């Protein structure tokens with residue numbers, strides 16, 4: 001347990017800062033459920049997979065390569081299958097969608113957990129800033145591609161972050177999605193996490209009239225490999241002080257697992273969650289027009305990527 005957890009009380013759901021993924025699933029049998037988690041090979045995604053498999057779910061864990069995913073999945077107690085899904089490579093994402101469909105999986109939940117943070121210099125994929133492309137566009141392709149596999153009461157959980165507050169004014173710089181018009185590592189990360197949040201909000205609006213639900217999650221601050229770009233000094237400080245001030249991976253994985261399977265998450269559908277309770281995001285994250293615009297732009301980007309891939313094959 002992290003030191004801070006001792007000073008924080010539980011919220012309305014009965015869970016809080018110090019709750020772990022094991023605790024938010026205590027007493028649950030997830031036998032018969034199939035849950036896809038991106039980024040199964042590290043950090044809180046790995047912990048989420050471990051706990052979901054331990055509770056009986058069939059976990060479909062994705063990583064950049066099938067080998068990497070399969071190696072981690074083989075360490076879990078329970079059933080887990082590894083799939084390749086390199087989120088910055090549309091062909092790989094499409095391949096993952098096709099493989100999950102071909103294997104006939106119907107999904108109880110999709111957890112869009114994988115992510116990169118604060119790349120020191122501008123990097124791009126297909127002309128788009130890499131954090132926006134990996135964290136948002138890759139997941140947009142994956143999740144929308146798998147929507148028809150989602151069961152009647154299926155849930156989609158997107159990992160956002162309190163970092164979404166660092167997004168540019170207006171939320172998303174639609175005129176600078178390449179990053180060429182100016183690049184700041186924290187702003188770009190914030191924008192990608194704002195996009196994850198807006199995507200979950202728009203998905204929930206599109207789920208109205210169905211029993212499907214969508215959530216955005218801030219997992220807390222957890223010492224994982226995510227901090228690799230913060231530089232050696234800060235990374236060492238974080239590693240040394242982590243046990244005192246940061247969440248453990250068990251605590252960090254709790255909110256995404258809570259959103260994916262706990263019955264108490266159902267009345268909170270469409271919310272931004274932190275510490276397994278409702279949290280208030282930045283005001284523009286709740287702007288339906290902004291979310292709708294991001295969805296439309298993302299569709300256009302994905303369509304262009306599909307056309308690009310099609311013309312390369314022709």
Ligand SMILES: NC(=O)c1ccc[n+]([C@@H]2O[C@H](COP(=O)([O-])OP(=O)(O)OC[C@H]3O[C@@H](n4cnc5c(N)ncnc54)[C@H](OP(=O)(O)O)[C@@H]3O)[C@@H](O)[C@H]2O)c1
Pocket residue numbers: 038039040041042043044045063064085086087088112113114115116117134159160161162163218219220221222223224225226227
């Ligand atoms: N840790 C925190 O304090 C914190 C705070 C707020 C939000 N979050 C969010 O929580 C999520 C999980 O982060 P974490 O802390 O567990 O970080 P992590 O240990 O670095 O794990 C990130 C995962 O994402 C995968 N990934 C990165 N780029 C990918 C790509 N292009 N294609 C496929 N997979 C890719 C990584 O695979 P590789 O190992 O192969 O790179 C890894 O499995 C992220 O979305 C992050 O933004 C974390």
